[in-house]
Amino acid sequence: MKITRLFVNSSFVLICTLLAPGCATPNRAILVSPDLQSREIGDVHMLPVVDARKDTSVKVDLRQKIMNPICSAMKKKGYSVISECSLGADGATPSEIGEMTPAEMCRLGPSEARTLCVIIVEDIASDRNTCKVEIVGFMLDKTSEEVLWKGKGIGNQQGQGGLVGIIVGHLTTLAALETSTDRLMQSLPERTTPKR
């Protein structure tokens, strides 16, 4: 019986290790304005998450799983965030927004906003027991049409085949979503001065 217990325990530990997120190398921003940490940007208007996925078979509450964690992380980093309910996209589809240039994206959101944050979900691929999430984030200055920050977060959750994979399948999707938002936020610099 002891052997059985040992076997079960060791296999559980092994599976947990394999399911754990990949090695945590710091994620760098694709583009960041050199003075983002100190320049005056006012409130950051966070637009609703743009679902620009080609394959939308994985159903996810993007506000709850992506937008809310990102808003919290930005607040922790010293940004003043205002969540917007509408993209103000004037009929453009999410797919079109996903392919817009930063200058075109600056036309989104409320007209009075100065700084915009646009989060685009490019892909969520779930294969029973593995999941990959790809998100891109932009912080834009609407007045100068300048990209203040652009980052990318990829959450690639490893899984196992067979029964274990089937049982914990939905958890890998959640873990991949969490990893992708964490990685994206890693690339956003912290504010060093008061916002105003």
Added chain:
Amino acid sequence: MKDTRGCRRVNVENKVAAVALVMCACVLATSFCGCGISVTNPMVLDVPNSGRELGGMLSGQSVILMPPQMLFVRTENEAPASAQDCGASGLDSLMLSTAREELAKKGMKCLEIDKETRNRTPELEASLQDLERDYSVLMRTTSRDDVGLASMRKLASITGASAVLMQSVRVKLGDRGGRADSGIQWQGTSSTTIKASLISLASGERLWAKEMFCRTLPSDDRCASALTDMYKDQQNKKGDDQ
């Protein structure tokens, strides 16, 4: 009698332990053997507001084939990648030849404007340059907002063509995904998106558009076959499937 009961209890415990061991071994074996990595098959998608059938459209009329717009980037940081690294050498020729073949099947005449012709006719060159500048906007917008309309009308008057076929490809180069031999699985991060859009030169209206998305590189055979599928009408596709 007591001894026999004790022996029986020991036997039962051993059997339970053996069964538990076998069950654990089965669970672990199925866990580690893996089920192979399944890459999502290419998906041919309808572009919103462009769901018309290509068959019967512009039959007998000329269509200008524009060279495809190619973009190759690395998935993790969007840094430029080479066509060779992305397994996309010759993809532009394949896209053009597929379009030429498929449009011809639908009765359209394909018009390809070479460099010499462009150099000989400055007006043609200027119109084509305008279209090339607005390529990505023309490929994606559903409302035209007169983008490039003047150039398109000029192009129609010079060439006599009724429409232009624009194509684009975006390849993201990532890793290949899990190894089936070790049983450890993860999703590959490479993908290919190919778009084709037929735009009326008279009105700037998007007559037809299709998109192909595949979570693999263009060198995958399935990408090439999906390229042909893009031009198939729904009715024909159903017939083929049956």
